[in-house]
Amino acid sequence: MGTIVVKFGGPAIATPEKIQLVAQRVIEEKQRGLHVVVVISSMTTIRRELRQFAADISDEPSKREMDVLIATGTQMASALLAIAIQERGVKATSLAGWQAGVTTNQQHRNARVERVDTSRIVNHLEQDEIVIVAGFQGVDDKGDITTLGKGGSETTAVALAVALGADHVDIYTNVDGIYTADPNVVKSARKLKELSYDEMLELSNLGAHIIHPRAVELAKKFEMPVIVRSSIVDVEGTLLKGDVEVEKNLIVRGVAYEADVIRLTIGYDSYEAASLAEIFSILAENSINVDIIVQAVIDGVKPTISFTIAKEEFAEALRVLESSKLSLGFSFADFEVGLAKVSIVGSGMVSNPGVAARMFDRLRKEHIAVKMVSTSEIKVSVVVPQEAMVQAANALHDEFHLAERVAIG
Incomplete structure (x- = not known):
């Protein structure tokens, strides 16, 4: 008998009525003759309330206790789904992360899965039960509850699928697959039948918040097929896998964008004083993610290093830079807000030169200023004024x- 792992996010289980719909869909998968493991996120309202309770008690609650607290929300959701399935006469058991054998490192609030012991899950499956696992959580070697941070439930689903040797993972979302762009912004966007792990990884990192990059990386590493599909309507989704059938003449496969990008610029009196390694080491030590980096060294002009960060990390980045100004040796720091990043992605770009030039030419014709550029083998990203983001996309x-739907060949 085959095994599948299915993951449902918070919106899919937001009400008792929606939980009932999820229960029915899970049972239908079971009735196809499959072992079914379900990974659940917490309900958004419950998670928000738990955090507010903690904030009302303490300005700085400990990360360990916040992990214990937030993990209960996901456990509540998994238990409720198990009850709904049982009410339909089907055997089901809910498991917390530690009961499901998910062991992580000791980094609270952003832990990484280190190993998975599936023996208890397998035992329940062999008893013909549907197993519902509370996602987003695990336990470290000290026995403390940990949470996995952003994308934790999706990462849990892929990790369990790999450990169980599952046929594939179904990620149920509020969209019915991966589109060539966000259909809410680009009305002509169309759904893709297949997408490679690398393409999805780039799109996820560039602002397409459908499946978290951590889950995609894990799926790619172990070649676990992932299907992104709708939790609302029963239609075919988008399959993520290693090699995909490339649509003829479709060099670019998707457009992604990210708003609220900030450009930080650090200036030095001399090139000898500038150290990329020192700057980005200090930022990394403070868990500040840096994206596009540009270093300018021109004769007769003071050297500068510019990089982009997300809006929510801006205040912390300024604090870190200011506190480390003497050791880093820079003479000034400046910033620019009101920016966005727009990117094109496609594995066909590797063997088709001139894609970037074509991109820049179209943006020029649209009178959109390009402030920074970053490239890889399968993507080109530009930083543009935020008011031009939708136009650029x-x-x-x-x-x-x-x-356009083009032929496969």
């Missing part, structure tokens, strides 16, 4: 004909 989607 639509223009690039049109430029590379992503709305």
Whole structure:
């Protein structure tokens, strides 16, 4: 008998009625003759209330206790789904992360899965039960509850699938698959049948918040097929796998964007004083993620290093830089807000030169200023004024004909 792992997010289980719908869908998978393991996120309202309770008690609650607290929300959701399944006459058992054998490192609030012992899950499956696992959590070697941070439930689902040798993972979301762009912004966007792990990883990192990069990385490492599909309607989703059938002439496969990008610039009196390693080591030690980096060294001009960060990390980045100014040796720091990042992604770009030039030319024709650029083998990203973000996304989607259904060949 085959095994699948399915994951449902908070919106899919937000009400008793929605939990009932999820229960029915899970049972239908079971009735196809499969072992079914369900990974659940916590209900958004419950998670918010738990955090507010902690905030009302303490300005700085400990990370350990916050992990214990937040983990209960996911456990509540998994128990409720188990009850709904049992009410339909089907055997089901809910398990907390530690009961499901998920062991992590000791980094509270952002732990990483280190190993999975599936023996208890397998025992329940062999008793013909549906197993519901509280996602987003595990336990470290000290026996303390940990949570996995952003994308934790998706990462849990993929980790369990790998450990169980599952056929595939189904990630149920509020969209019915992966589109060539966000259909709420680009009206001509269309759903893709297949996408490679690398393409999905780039899109996820570039602002397409459908499946977290950590889950994609894990799926790619162990070649675990992942299907992104709708929790609302029963339609075919998008399959993520290693090698995909490339649509003929479709060099670019998707457009992604990210708002609220901030550019920080650090200046030095001399090139000898500038140290990229020292700057980014200090930022990394403080868990500040840096994206596009540009170093300018021009004769007769003071050297600068510019990089982009997310809006929510801006205040912390300024604090870290200011406190480390003497050791880093920079003479000034400046910043620019009101920026966005727009990117094109496609594995076909590797063997097709000139894609970046075509992108830049279209943005020029649209009178959109390009402030920074970053490239890889399968993506090109540009930083543009935020008010031009939607215009740029639509223009690039049109430029590379992503709305057209083209033949496979």
